[in-house]
Amino acid sequence: MNPEDKIIDVKNLWVKYFTDGQEISAVNGISFSLFAGKTLGIVGETGAGKTTTALSIMQLLPKVSGKITDGEILFNNKDIVKASEADMRVIRGAMISMIFQDPMTSLNPVLTVGDQISEAIKLHMKLDKAGVEARVDEILELVGIPALRKNEYPHQFSGGMKQRVVIAIALACDPMLLLADEPTTALDVTIQSQILDMMDDLKKKLNTAIILITHDLGVVAEFCDYVAIMYAGEIVEMGTAEDIYESESHHPYTIGLFNSIPNLEVDTDRLNPIDGLMPDPAELPAGCKFHPRCPDCMEICKSEIPDEYEVSTGHKIKCHLFR
Amino acid sequence: MLKFILKRILLLFPVLLGVSFIVFTIMSFTPGDPATAILGTGASAEDIERLNRELGHFDPFLVRYGNYIRGIVTELDFGSSFRTRQPVFDEIFARFPTTLRIAIGAIILAIIIGIPIGVVSAVKQYSIFDITGTVVAMFMASVPQFWLALMAILVFSLHLGLLPSTGIDTYRHYIMPVVTLSLPTAANIIRLTRTTMLEIIRQDYIRTARAKGASEFNVIMKHGFRNAMMPVITTIGINFGFLLGGTVLIEAIFAIPGVGTLTINSIRTMDIPQTTASVLFLAFIYVIMMLVVDVLYAYIDPRIRSKYMTQKKVKTVGA
Numbered sequence: 001m002n003p004e005d006k007i008i009d010v011k012n013l014w015v016k017y018f019t020d021g022q023e024i025s026a027v028n029g030i031s032f033s034l035f036a037g038k039t040l041g042i043v044g045e046t047g048a049g050k051t052t053t054a055l056s057i058m059q060l061l062p063k064v065s066g067k068i069t070d071g072e073i074l075f076n077n078k079d080i081v082k083a084s085e086a087d088m089r090v091i092r093g094a095m096i097s098m099i100f101q102d103p104m105t106s107l108n109p110v111l112t113v114g115d116q117i118s119e120a121i122k123l124h125m126k127l128d129k130a131g132v133e134a135r136v137d138e139i140l141e142l143v144g145i146p147a148l149r150k151n152e153y154p155h156q157f158s159g160g161m162k163q164r165v166v167i168a169i170a171l172a173c174d175p176m177l178l179l180a181d182e183p184t185t186a187l188d189v190t191i192q193s194q195i196l197d198m199m200d201d202l203k204k205k206l207n208t209a210i211i212l213i214t215h216d217l218g219v220v221a222e223f224c225d226y227v228a229i230m231y232a233g234e235i236v237e238m239g240t241a242e243d244i245y246e247s248e249s250h251h252p253y254t255i256g257l258f259n260s261i262p263n264l265e266v267d268t269d270r271l272n273p274i275d276g277l278m279p280d281p282a283e284l285p286a287g288c289k290f291h292p293r294c295p296d297c298m299e300i301c302k303s304e305i306p307d308e309y310e311v312s313t314g315h316k317i318k319c320h321l322f323r
Numbered sequence: 324m325l326k327f328i329l330k331r332i333l334l335l336f337p338v339l340l341g342v343s344f345i346v347f348t349i350m351s352f353t354p355g356d357p358a359t360a361i362l363g364t365g366a367s368a369e370d371i372e373r374l375n376r377e378l379g380h381f382d383p384f385l386v387r388y389g390n391y392i393r394g395i396v397t398e399l400d401f402g403s404s405f406r407t408r409q410p411v412f413d414e415i416f417a418r419f420p421t422t423l424r425i426a427i428g429a430i431i432l433a434i435i436i437g438i439p440i441g442v443v444s445a446v447k448q449y450s451i452f453d454i455t456g457t458v459v460a461m462f463m464a465s466v467p468q469f470w471l472a473l474m475a476i477l478v479f480s481l482h483l484g485l486l487p488s489t490g491i492d493t494y495r496h497y498i499m500p501v502v503t504l505s506l507p508t509a510a511n512i513i514r515l516t517r518t519t520m521l522e523i524i525r526q527d528y529i530r531t532a533r534a535k536g537a538s539e540f541n542v543i544m545k546h547g548f549r550n551a552m553m554p555v556i557t558t559i560g561i562n563f564g565f566l567l568g569g570t571v572l573i574e575a576i577f578a579i580p581g582v583g584t585l586t587i588n589s590i591r592t593m594d595i596p597q598t599t600a601s602v603l604f605l606a607f608i609y610v611i612m613m614l615v616v617d618v619l620y621a622y623i624d625p626r627i628r629s630k631y632m633t634q635k636k637v638k639t640v641g642a
Contacts (some may be wrong), residue, residue: 060533085539093536100534105527110549110624120535153625169535 005077007177007209008057009033013071015052015061015233024281026052028233028289029071034226036176037207041220041241043257044230047278050213051101053230054179057211058098059088075177094124097170098179102186103163107154113140113165114150120172135172143168143198160191167195174206181213196223217261221245229254232279232289239315249311251319252294288320296321324621327631331614335607340392342606343599347388350595356380360593361405391599401603402596404589411600414585419604421491422574422581426566428501433508434559441516441555446543448521456513464510472503472576489578500577504570508562515558519551526550552623560616567612568605 015027027049034040042050055061056068059080072079075096080088097120100106108116118136121127127135137147143164154162163183170178180199184192200223203210212224220227220241227244229237229251237244237251244254256274276293279285285292291301300320309322358374359366379387394400401411440460444453479499480488487496523529524547532546571583582601589597621628 058534060530089536089538091536092534098534100527100531102527106531108528108532108546108550109626111546112625116531119532119537123536153629155626155629166531169531 005035006033006074007036007076008211009072009074009077010053010057011072011074013053013056013073014069015049015056016067016069017062017065018067019065022282025284026066026233026281027056028284030228030230030233030235032226032228032235032238034177034209034211036209037203038226039203039210039212039224040226040228041224042211042213042228042230043215043217043220045215045278047281048230049233049281050230051181052233054098054181054211054213057177057179058092058096059083059085060092060098090124093120093175094173095175096177096179097173097175099163099167099170099181099183101182103159103166104186106166107162109154112151112153113145113157117150117165117168117172120169124173139168139172142171142202144194160187160195163187163191163195164198167198171202171206175208178202178208178210179213180210182215183212184216184219185214192219199223217257229257232284233281234289234318236290236319237315237317239312243312243315247312247315249315249317249322251290251317252296252321253290256293256295288318324618324628324631327621328614328618331617335610338610339603339606343392343603344388346599346602347391347595348384350593350598351384351387353593355593357405357593357595401600404597405594406589406592406597411597412604414597415582415601415604418580418582418585421579422567422570422583425497425500425504425570425573425579425581426563428497429504429508429566430559430563432501432505433512433562436505436509437512438516438555441513442520442543442548442551444513444517445520445524453517457517460510460513462510463506464514466506468503468507469572469576471506472499472573475499475503476576491577491579496577496579500570500573500579504566504573508559508566511558511562512555516551516555519554520547523547523551549623553620556616556619556623560612560619564609564612567608 010033011031012029013027013031014025014029017024017026030049030053032040042053044050052061052066055066057073057075057080061067068081071081073081075091080091083091107113114133114136117139118132121132121135125132125135136150140147140150145161145164145168149157154165157165163186167183170180178199183199184195187195196219199210199212202208212220214220224241227239227241228235229244231253237254239247244250250258253274260271260273262268262271274293275295279289279292285302287303288294288301288306291297294301298320304320306318306320308316308318310316311322356371356375357378357380358371362370362374375381379390382390391402394402403409404411404414407414440456444456447453476488476499479486486499487493488499490496520543524543529542529546532542537546568583570579570581571587573579574581574583575587582605586598586601586605588594589601621631
C-alpha cells in the first residue's frame with residue numbers, strides 16, 4: 001500500500017441517537033483523516049461524542065437507536081457507511097479493531113482468555129489449529145501475559161491484565177487501524193504507562209494507525225502525532241501535537257481544558273474548571289455550541305456557526321475569533 | 324468439586340430429618356386413628372383398640388417418632404402401608420417410573436418450546452414474534468392446568484377421538500398429560516430466557532464479540548446464551564422438581580397411577596407411613612435436583628467453579 005494513502009478519512013460525519021421520541025445529536029459534522037503508523041488523539045469531556053465516533057467507524061452503533069445521518073467514512077478509500085453487514089464482519093476485528101473502555105466488563109466471563117483471543121484469529125486468518133494456538137501464544141506474550149495463562153478465565157486476571165487481554169483481542173489479526181477508547185482510564189498510573197508503551201511499540205512494529213480516545217491531555221502529549229479536540233459533537237480544534245501544545249492560537253475551549261489541569265507551581269485552593277456544563281445534546285445552543293461557556297463570547301457567536309479557520313498549515317480552529 | 328457434591332449429599336440428611344418430623348407431626352395431630360383407617364368403621368371397638376395398641380398409637384408422640392426414625396436408621400424400614408400392608412417403597416417404586424416419564428417428557432417439551440422462543444423474542448425485541456411470544460407465554464402461564472387438561476380431553480378424546488383420555492398404557496396416553504403439564508413451565512422458561520437474554524445482549528462483552536467480526540448467530544449463541552443460562556437452569560431445575568412431585572392434578576384428571584395420586588390417596592386414608600414416605604421421597608428428589616442445578620452452574624460458569632475448587636488449583640501460573 002502506498003504510504004501516502006490515508007487509512008481512514010472521515011468526511012462530514014453526523015450521528016444521531018433516537019430515544020424516547022428525542023433526537024440526540026451526538027456527532028455533528030466532523031472530518032478527520034489519518035495515515036498508517038500515525039496516532040490521532042481525540043480529546044474531550046464525557047459526552048463530547050468521542051466513543052460515538054469510534055463506534056461509527058466500527059459500524060457498531062446501537063442498532064435500534066443510533067444512526068449515521070450524513071457523511072462518509074472512507075476506509076482504504078471505500079465508504080464503510082454503505083458497506084453491508086457481511087462486508088463489515090470481514091473488516092471488523094481484522095482490519096479495524098477496537099479496544100474498549102472498561103476491561104472489567106468487556107470480556108466474556110464464561111470463556112477462557114485463549115478462546116476469546118482465538119475467536120478473531122479463527123475468523124480472519126487462514127490458520128490450522130496449531131497455527132491458531134501459536135498465534136494466541138504469540139499475541140499474549142506480545143501484551144506481556146505468559147502464554148500459559150490462556151486457559152484461564154477473565155475473573156482470574158487483574159484489571160490491568162484484563163485490559164491487556166482486551167488489547168490482545170484487538171491486535172490479534174494485525175489491524176491496520178486501531179481504535180483505542182480510553183484504554184487506560186480504568187487502570188492505575190503505572191499500568192497506564194505500560195499499556196501506552198506497549199501500544200507505541202506495536203505502532204512501530206506493525207505500522208498500525210491508532211485513534212486514541214481520551215480525556216487525559218498528558219497521555220495525548222506523550223503519545224499522539226495529531227490531536228483533535230471535541231466539544232458537543234464537533235471538532236473545535238485540530239492539529240499536530242505541537243500545534244495544540246505549543247502554538248499561540250487556540251480555541252477558547254482548548255485553553256479552558258489546559259487551564260483546568262492543576263498546576264503544581266501555583267498555590268491555589270481550588271481547581272480551575274471551565275464554567276458551566278456541557279450542553280444537552282438534545283437541545284444544542286444556536287451558533288457556536290461553546291458560546292454559553294466561552295469567556296470570549298461575541299454577539300456573532302450566539303447566532304452564527306463558526307467556520308473552520310486554518311491558522312497555520314494543518315492547524316484548524318472552529319471559532320469566530322480567527323475570522 | 325467432588326468434595327462439594329459430598330458435602331451437599333451430607334446436607335440431605337438434616338433436610339430429610341426435618342421434613343420427616345414435620346410430616347409425621349402433621350399426620351399425628353390429624354384426628355382419627357390408624358386402626359380405624361385399616362379395619363374400617365365397621366370393625367368392633369375391641370379390635371380397633373387392640374390394633375391401635377399393637378401399632379403403638381397410644382405411645383407419646385416423641386416415642387412414636389423416635390421408633391419411626393430408629394426403624395429407618397437401623398433397618399432401612401420405612402414402615403408398611405396401612406392400606407396394602409406392603410412396605411411403603413414398593414408402592415412408590417412401582418409408580419415412580421410413570422411419574423418420571425411424564426415429568427421428563429414435560430420438562431423436555433418445555434425446554435424445546437421455551438428456550439428458542441425466549442431467545443428469539445429477546446433478539447428481536449418488540450417485533451411481531453416477540454409480542455406474540457410474550458402474549459402466548461402469558462396465556463400459558465395464567466390458564467389453570469386442570470382447565471387445560473379438561474379442554475384437551477373434551478377436544479381430542481371426546482370430539483376428535485384422537486387420544487385416549489385416561490390410563491397410561493401406550494405412548495399415546497402420555498401425549499395429553501405431558502403437553503398440558505409442560506405449558507406453564509414452557510411459559511416460565513420463555514419469560515425468563517427473554518428477560519435474561521435482553522440483559523445479556525446489552526453487555527459490553529457482546530459488543531466486544533461483535534467487534535471481532537463474529538457472526539450475529541455466534542454472538543448470540545456462543546457469547547450471549549451461555550451467560551443467560553444460569554437463571555434459566557435454576558427455573559428448569561425447580562420446575563422439574565415440582566413436576567416430579569406436583570403432577571397430582573394432572574394424574575388425577577387423566578387417572579394416571581403415579582406418585583402424586585398415591586400421596587393424595589394415602590393422605591385421604593390416614594395412611595401415615597405411606598404419606599410420610601411419599602413426602603420424604605419427593606423431598607429427596609427435590610434436593611437432588613437442586614444439587615444437579617448447582618453442579619450445572621459450576622459447569623457453565625467458571626467463576627462459580629473456582630469457588631468450589633481449592634485455592635491451589637485456581638491459581639496456576641503467575642496469578
